[in-house]
Amino acid sequence: MAGHVQDRWYRTEPGPDGKPSRVKTDRHGMGMRYRARYIGPDGTEKSKSFPDKQKRLAELWLTQIEADMSRGQYIDPQAGRLTVRQHAERWLASLTMDPGTFVGTEQRIRLHVLPYLGSRTLGSLRPTHIREWLRKLHDGGVAPAYQRVIFANFSTMLTAAVDDRLIPENPCRSSSVRAPKLDVRRIVPWPRERVLAVRSALPEHYRAMVDLAGGCGLRQGEVLGLAVDDLDFIDGVVHVVRQVKLIRNRPVFAPPKGAKTRTVPLPATVARMVEQHISQHPPTVVTLPWRAVDGPPVTASLLFHRDQGRPVNRNDFNRWAWRPALEAADVPYGRVNGMHALRHFYASVLLDAGESIKAVSQYLGHHDPGFTLRTYTHLMPSSEKRTREAVDRAFADGPENDDGPTTAQEG
Numbered sequence: 001m002a003g004h005v006q007d008r009w010y011r012t013e014p015g016p017d018g019k020p021s022r023v024k025t026d027r028h029g030m031g032m033r034y035r036a037r038y039i040g041p042d043g044t045e046k047s048k049s050f051p052d053k054q055k056r057l058a059e060l061w062l063t064q065i066e067a068d069m070s071r072g073q074y075i076d077p078q079a080g081r082l083t084v085r086q087h088a089e090r091w092l093a094s095l096t097m098d099p100g101t102f103v104g105t106e107q108r109i110r111l112h113v114l115p116y117l118g119s120r121t122l123g124s125l126r127p128t129h130i131r132e133w134l135r136k137l138h139d140g141g142v143a144p145a146y147q148r149v150i151f152a153n154f155s156t157m158l159t160a161a162v163d164d165r166l167i168p169e170n171p172c173r174s175s176s177v178r179a180p181k182l183d184v185r186r187i188v189p190w191p192r193e194r195v196l197a198v199r200s201a202l203p204e205h206y207r208a209m210v211d212l213a214g215g216c217g218l219r220q221g222e223v224l225g226l227a228v229d230d231l232d233f234i235d236g237v238v239h240v241v242r243q244v245k246l247i248r249n250r251p252v253f254a255p256p257k258g259a260k261t262r263t264v265p266l267p268a269t270v271a272r273m274v275e276q277h278i279s280q281h282p283p284t285v286v287t288l289p290w291r292a293v294d295g296p297p298v299t300a301s302l303l304f305h306r307d308q309g310r311p312v313n314r315n316d317f318n319r320w321a322w323r324p325a326l327e328a329a330d331v332p333y334g335r336v337n338g339m340h341a342l343r344h345f346y347a348s349v350l351l352d353a354g355e356s357i358k359a360v361s362q363y364l365g366h367h368d369p370g371f372t373l374r375t376y377t378h379l380m381p382s383s384e385k386r387t388r389e390a391v392d393r394a395f396a397d398g399p400e401n402d403d404g405p406t407t408a409q410e411g
Helices: 055-071 084-094 099-112 127-139 144-163 192-201 204-216 220-224 268-280 314-328 340-352 357-364 369-379 383-396
Strands: 004-007 010-014 020-024 034-039 045-050 237-240 243-247 250-254 262-265 284-289 297-302
Touching (some): 004 055, 099 243, 127 144, 192 204, 192 314, 204 220, 204 340, 220 314, 243 314, 340 369, 357 369
Antiparallel strands (some): 004 034, 010 020, 237 262, 243 250
C-alpha cells in the first residue's frame, strides 16, 4: 500500500514495562480520526481525512491511489479544486490557434460558460450540471448552431483538463449528455432572377462582388481580400489565397477558412464583368497585418476597397450596401440571405449541371466532400430523373414502330 493511515486520536508510546501502548491524544474525539498520507509523483505529501470507524475505507483509498500510480492514471486529489474559471484562463492562454478563431473561442467561453459554471470546481462537475447549463443556453434563445459551437469549445477545454490530470473524465462526453441538435433546414438556393435583382440594386462599384461570389463560389471575406494578381484571365482561374478578417473589428489579412488555399475556374462571363470593374475602378494597394492585429504587414492590390487605401469593412458593407439591396429586390433580410447565399447558388448551379460532389467541395474550399454532400445532397438530380432522361435519350432516335430497342427480331 502506498503511504500509511495515521490515527490522530491515539498515539503509541512505550509503557512502564517498555512495551508499546496506545495513549489518547489531545485531539481524541474531535474532528476526523484518520488521515491517509502518501507521497505523490511530484515528491510532495498528499493526504485525505476520514471519520471514526472508517480506517478500512482510508486503506482502500490508498490502495486505489497506488493502483492509479502503477497504471499511469493517477490524478492529484487537489487538482480538481481548480475552478472552471481558473482552468479556462490557463487553457486560453495556452492556445496557439489562429487569432481570429481565438477571439471567437474566448468570447464564447467568457459569455456563455463562465457566467453559469465559472465558480464551480472542476472536480465537482457532473453530467447533470452540463445538462442544466445546456438547458439555460436553450432557454436563453441561443441559436442551436451556436449552442453546438459553444458546447464543442467547452468540451475541448474539459478534455484538456483530463489530459492534464486535473479530472478523471470529461462530463460533456457522458452518455446522458447530448450535444445541441441543429435545426433541420434545407438550403433553398436563390433563383437566377433574385441574384441579378440584388446585383442591380447594389452600388455599381460593388456589383462585381456578386459575380465572384455567385460565379466562383468565393466567401465574402475572400471576395474582399481578392487582389488583381490572384486573377489569371489567360488560364481562366482564380487563386484564392487570402481573405480580409475582422479581429475585434480591426481588419487583417489571413489565409482562407481552414488555411486552405485553392484555385477555382473563372467563367468567361465572370471574367468580363471583373475586367469591366477593373477598368472603371482600378485596384488599390492595401496594407494590413497578417493574421493578427500585431502581425507583419502584407500588401495586396485589392479589387474592392474604400478611400485612402482602406479595405472594405464587411459590417459596414452589410449594413449600408447589402441590406438596402435586399430591400430593393424585395428579399427578406436575415442570416439565410447574407452573401453566403451566393455560394449556395453557385453550388446549386454546378450540381444541376452534373458536376461531382468532389469538384464542388474543392471549389468551395470545404474541409471534406462529405460535408458538401450532407449540405447539398437534396439539390442533386434524383436517380429517377436521371433514369428517365437516359431512357428518353435512348429512345429518341429509335424507329417509329412498336419494337423497342431490345426487342428480338424474327429471322
